[in-house]
Amino acid sequence: MPTSRSDRSAIEQRSFVIGKWTNLLMAVLGVGAAYASHSDALLVDGLYSAVNFVSAIVAARISASVIRPADRRFPFGYDAHEALYVKYRALILLGITSLAIFSAISRIAIYATGGHVEELVFGPILIYTILMTVLCFGLSMLHYYDWHRSGRTSELLMMESKAAIIDGIISVAAGSGLLGAMFLRGTMFQFLVPISDSIIVLIVSIAIIGDPVRMFLRSLTEVAGGASAPEICSEVESRTRQLLEDRPFQLLDVAVAKIGRSYLIISYVNPDGAIHASQVDELRHEFQELHADLLGEVKTELMITAEHPFQDPPDHQG
Numbered sequence: 335m336p337t338s339r340s341d342r343s344a345i346e347q348r349s350f351v352i353g354k355w356t357n358l359l360m361a362v363l364g365v366g367a368a369y370a371s372h373s374d375a376l377l378v379d380g381l382y383s384a385v386n387f388v389s390a391i392v393a394a395r396i397s398a399s400v401i402r403p404a405d406r407r408f409p410f411g412y413d414a415h416e417a418l419y420v421k422y423r424a425l426i427l428l429g430i431t432s433l434a435i436f437s438a439i440s441r442i443a444i445y446a447t448g449g450h451v452e453e454l455v456f457g458p459i460l461i462y463t464i465l466m467t468v469l470c471f472g473l474s475m476l477h478y479y480d481w482h483r484s485g486r487t488s489e490l491l492m493m494e495s496k497a498a499i500i501d502g503i504i505s506v507a508a509g510s511g512l513l514g515a516m517f518l519r520g521t522m523f524q525f526l527v528p529i530s531d532s533i534i535v536l537i538v539s540i541a542i543i544g545d546p547v548r549m550f551l552r553s554l555t556e557v558a559g560g561a562s563a564p565e566i567c568s569e570v571e572s573r574t575r576q577l578l579e580d581r582p583f584q585l586l587d588v589a590v591a592k593i594g595r596s597y598l599i600i601s602y603v604n605p606d607g608a609i610h611a612s613q614v615d616e617l618r619h620e621f622q623e624l625h626a627d628l629l630g631e632v633k634t635e636l637m638i639t640a641e642h643p644f645q646d647p648p649d650h651q652g
Contacts, residue, residue, distance in 0.1 A: 339401040342484040346397040346491060349480040353494055354390035356473050357383045360466060360501070367462040372452040374441060375508035375531035376462065378434040382501050385430060389423055389497070393490045400594060411633070416489050416594030417556040423493055424550035427500065431543045438536040442529050451528045456516055463509025470502030487595040487630045493549065500542055507538040562590045562597065566629070573624055574601055582606040583617075586642050596631035602643045603636060614638060
């Protein structure tokens with residue numbers, strides 16, 4: 335497994351380059367198949383891939399920026415850029431999914447009120463469905479493999495892997511449903527055939543819209559500086575207390591916040607007596623190694639203070 339941030343970034347860059355051109359190919363296939371089949375479902379799928387193409391370009395730039403060290407412009411580093419990307423990526427996914435729902439409802443409403451709806455052409459749909467299934471799920475597996483190979487910390491790769499899965503689900507559902515609609519001909523449900531793609535888009539969009547909502551809320555917490563999950567905070571505090579056992583320090587509290595792929599950990603410590611600056615640095619380095627073993631990429635800070643940092647200290651602390 336790569337050990338340096340530059341090595342991990344190189345893996346990400348390779349993954350995004352492949353993802354970029356694969357998504358462009360899928361966008362062209364989607365729009366072309368939609369034009370040939372008169373299917374709104376395939377058009378939504380093609381536009382989704384087009385957005386993924388642009389997103390892969392942006393993700394590659396973000397990946398290159400997050401490995402940069404802190405400087406005067408960004409004194410706390412560039413990690414928040416990743417959280418911002420995930421936040422707006424989730425919003426874009428929400429927008430596309432909402433647009434698909436609105437478009438499907440509109441088409442169904444037009445048909446229900448006697449409006450003209452173009453007949454679907456089923457010929458190109460089978461080939462399109464097979465191609466998109468292979469490409470989408472193959473791309474998702476590539477991003478997930480590279481996420482694992484690069485240390486399982488890249489929010490960018492995980493986001494793109496999930497986006498490819500969503501694209502694949504839309505493609506499979508739309509293609510399979512449209513092909514299945516052919517069997518409705520000559521039955522009592524034949525009246526549903528002209529709007530079968532809209533019904534499928536509506537069902538699939540409602541089913542998957544929760545995922546980008548959860549992505550957005552999680553990234554919003556990160557951008558706003560919210561604390562990490564309680565179980566992570568508890569484990570970090572427990573490890574910190576164990577390290578300080580039999581040492582002349584009292585741990586007042588620990589703050590843990592996830593920012594992009596890294597964690598910021600601030601330990602508030604009250605020493606029993608005078609302490610030299612070199613001792614503070616040594617202790618901070620120990621914290622860094624301790625928490626990196628648990629969480630991967632971490633940034634640790636040690637605050638020497640006699641006052642509790644928060645208004646609501648945990649009950650178990652004195």
